[in-house]
Amino acid sequence: MPAWTGRPGVFVLLRHLAALRRSTDLARGAPRSVAIRHVDAGSCNGCEHELGATLGPIYDLQRFGLSITASPRHADILLVTGPVTTRMRDALLVAYSAMPEPRLVAALGNCALGCGLLGDPAEMIGSVEAILPVAVRVPGCPPTPDEIARHLLAGLEEVRAAHVRPTS
């Protein structure tokens, strides 16, 4: 029997988890299956921390059918963080070109949206939009896990609505 069963730690954890998950108050939404490939294009790592939390036990993005995939070949969405440094530009474009169609680009965080950038302009492209077509935008510095989940779900809903063929 593992050492931790029957000890109080895990029960304390589970109680809190249940309470915290209720407190996020996210609606369940329609079932879907969307694979996301994340690329850090020069972020401060704040957006990564919050994206990680969105996938964690409390916000649990997977319950809406969204998951992270290791390869761009399997990805539906390219989710980009950071101001796109000149040194990450080529790697980002390679990842995008490796994706099958149809594909979408999402920009996560103010840096990826080109807002309020700090640094040497010579070292940065300045926004994801400057080199790729961005369909979903998640503002914030960094956006909270709650905001990330809401924006991704709403953005996908919008894209889907725009692509539904009118029935005659």
Place this chain on the structure above:
Amino acid sequence: MTVPDQQRELLDVSADRWHERIADLLAGGMRFLTLWSDPAERVACALGSGYGTTVVRSTPAPGELQSIVDVAGAAAWDEREIHDRTGVQFAGHVPLRPLVAHPAATADWVTPVSGDDVHQVAVGPIHAGVVESGHFRFHVVGERILHLDLRLFYKHRGLEAAAAGATPDLAARLAQRACAACAVTNSVAVAQAYESAHAGVPDAAVRRARTLLLELERLYNHLNDIGAICSGIGLATGSMAFAELKERAQRVNAELTGHRFLFDTIAVGSSDLDIDASTAAHLRARVAAIGAEAALLWADVGANRSVRARIRGAGILVRDEALRLGACGPAGRASGVNDDARADGGLLWYPGFVGATLNDPSGDVAARIEIRAREITACCAIIEDVLSDPVRPGRVTLSGPAAGPGIAQLESPRGRTVAVVEPDRAVIAGLHLRTGSYANWPALAAACTGAILPDFPLINKSFELCYACVDR
């Protein structure tokens, strides 16, 4: 608690005395802090003893200085960086491989490793999960890692260049942007470096507020790091449990300051943080609960036999190697290097600070996770101590600018972070940030030597170094 006298010494030496002078100071017991190239195109070396610092400066002649890596192994990356940025040669540092520069040809930056069946495994800059970008090149035989070459600086945003000519407040914001996980450390470091160049004396309120914010930063980072190591082990229970505790710690941050990563809480010359007695008491109880539950959880997870089997003996960094490479922070302490900038006193609020230590600093993944678990307890105790009274706004009394740069040393969640500010009247002429992560990356590469490739993610997580505050 009195503010210690911050000893500052400035030595301008000729190029032929550069090495000798630094070697003497190191032999006298000082520690190497950082090297940088200053706005007057000199190369400067900061050395520390307690909270006091000595700066040795020299003009390379002609375009060359003697390397100090024979007496300060920790200076290897600093010399490579200065060479890339300014072209200054360091005689005796052979080969002087590029660090910041990214030459197109692999042979121009990768260490040649040859022998039967040796091959390279290239990883990154884009990694498999939600991870920062950087490139690793493993030289392996079968699964065994013979050598690891690191190529970072993919996320270089030119933050130091942008700080030249900036106001001190903007410089602190630039440093904060370098890295979310070390946002408080980096901005306090720049604020203190600027203040130190102006003989700044922070009042008790400023010292308490900054200490509180620094420890809150350490708390969520350590919780994150233990969770990350559990992911590296493949122990979902542990990674989920610590992710939950990290979330609660970040919610405390948000309630206290309005930001989950404590952004924009540090000002140069003052502190605005204002927490009344009842809020302080309420948050104090929440931090105490997080600390108690983390201890309980670690007692469960850390005692598990399959967890122990996985983390013991993985990625060993022996003490001599750790000392030679300048390893610090939890990674250094796990190898028996008892280096903690909080013990130096300084301009914060650590009365009677005694750092957490291990009975058996075995330098493996097990030691690096254990030291963090112990530090969480110590960290919560410091936070609870500060929050037992209200925290009020405060000021730093500044005098006229002193000669030479201002230097600050702080203990980030990753190790000793050093900031150098070159003041120029109301603006700053130069900023240099050498973070705890920067100090520890060479030690991580050393810990991988002899390990097996499948252990790399685990060893990497056990150091959990930032890329962002190295790349800047």
